Amino acid sequence: LGGALALMEHVWGAPTVGVAGEEKQRALFVERNLPGCVIVNGQGRRFVNEAAPYSEFVPAMYRDHARTGASVPAWMVFDARFRRNYPCGPIMPASMMPDARIPAAFRDVLVKADTIDALAARIGVDAAGLHDTLRDMARYAATGIDEAFGKGDNAFDTYYGDPRNQPNPCLGPIDEAPFYAVRIDAGDIGTKGGLVTDAHARVLRADGVPIDGLYAIGNTSASMMGASYPGAGSTLGPAMTFGFIAADHLAAPADGAGGRAR
Known part of the structure; x- marks a missing residue:
């Protein structure tokens, strides 16, 4: 994809x-x-x-x-x-x-x-x-x-x-x-590498365009922390947060351009 x-x-x-x-x-x-x-x-x-x-x-x-x-x-x-x-x-x-x-x-x-x-x-x-x-x-x-x-x-x-x-x-x-x-x-303990995502947890192509219907959270996505480690929960916190964001975005009605309206 x-x-x-x-x-x-x-x-x-x-x-x-x-x-x-x-x-x-x-x-x-x-x-x-x-x-x-x-x-x-x-x-x-x-x-x-x-x-x-x-x-x-x-x-x-x-x-x-x-x-x-x-x-x-x-x-x-x-x-x-x-x-x-x-x-x-x-x-x-x-x-x-x-x-x-x-x-x-x-x-x-x-x-x-x-x-x-x-x-x-x-x-x-x-x-x-x-x-x-x-x-x-x-x-x-x-x-x-x-x-x-x-x-x-x-x-x-x-x-x-x-x-x-x-x-x-x-x-x-x-x-x-x-x-x-x-x-x-x-x-x-785990990898930081993974798929690049946007603020809605949508997976992006190399040109920055979201792949319709494809989301990634947790350790399947590239860590939002980058090379740093702020402390315990650095994987769990973002996974829960972006899991909610992804589900919310998926549940939103599609706009006229085929994307999700927010």
């Missing part, structure tokens, strides 16, 4: 972890904000504020990967202190789920080693770069200021941080053995 498409290169992105035997990845929404973890590329370097909104995280992965070729996948690195106190993906804190009690299906999620060098070797990350990054994170944790990416300097970051951890709820040292890593893949 010739409907135009837009935003086909965009998704509602999220960092994810894979679990053996599960068809779909699991998103990491909260863990990244907590103190005592860092996310690095294959060079052992940070490339983003770990606590950034998930919709911003995946584009940052791809931008850094285009520059370094080392960010897809990335790795979340943490130590025994983080492991003891906080969850990561499907794995509960060690205070509730010690390593020996991790279910078999989840065991491949965690990579564990007694030293940073050994961990770097196991995950294929540059050890020198990782050591440099961890030294920086220790300094940031002591001062409460992430000089590189500003982790923990806004309300969004600290909402999911640990308020007991000061001076910054999102920053902590990574220095207590053993050490752990979790592979981070670029995932998506």
Whole structure:
């Protein structure tokens, strides 16, 4: 029918972890904000504020990967202190789920080693770069200021941080053995791409002319949010709104030109 498409290169992105035997990845929404973890590329370097909104995280992965070729996948690195106190993906804190009690299906999620060098070797990350990054994170944790990416300097970051951890709820040292890593893949919650529509939810051709009788709403249409993500409900809200608009327009009597009179 010739409907135009837009935003086909965009998704509602999220960092994810894979679990053996599960068809779909699991998103990491909260863990990244907590103190005592860092996310690095294959060079052992940070490339983003770990606590950034998930919709911003995946584009940052791809931008850094285009520059370094080392960010897809990335790795979340943490130590025994983080492991003891906080969850990561499907794995509960060690205070509730010690390593020996991790279910078999989840065991491949965690990579564990007694030293940073050994961990770097196991995950294929540059050890020198990782050591440099961890030294920086220790300094940031002591001062409460992430000089590189500003982790923990806004309300969004600290909402999911640990308020007991000061001076910054999102920053902590990574220095207590053993050490752990979790592979981070670029995932998506859904596509932003789809058919181009007008204010009545009618599908448009490339020349901007509506296709008579054809409407698109929700994730079948190109997102009205464009490349941005204002917050939760960014698909549901427009889907309900434009569903109503489309039905209302369909129910309207036709005008003399064959369109819908409003």
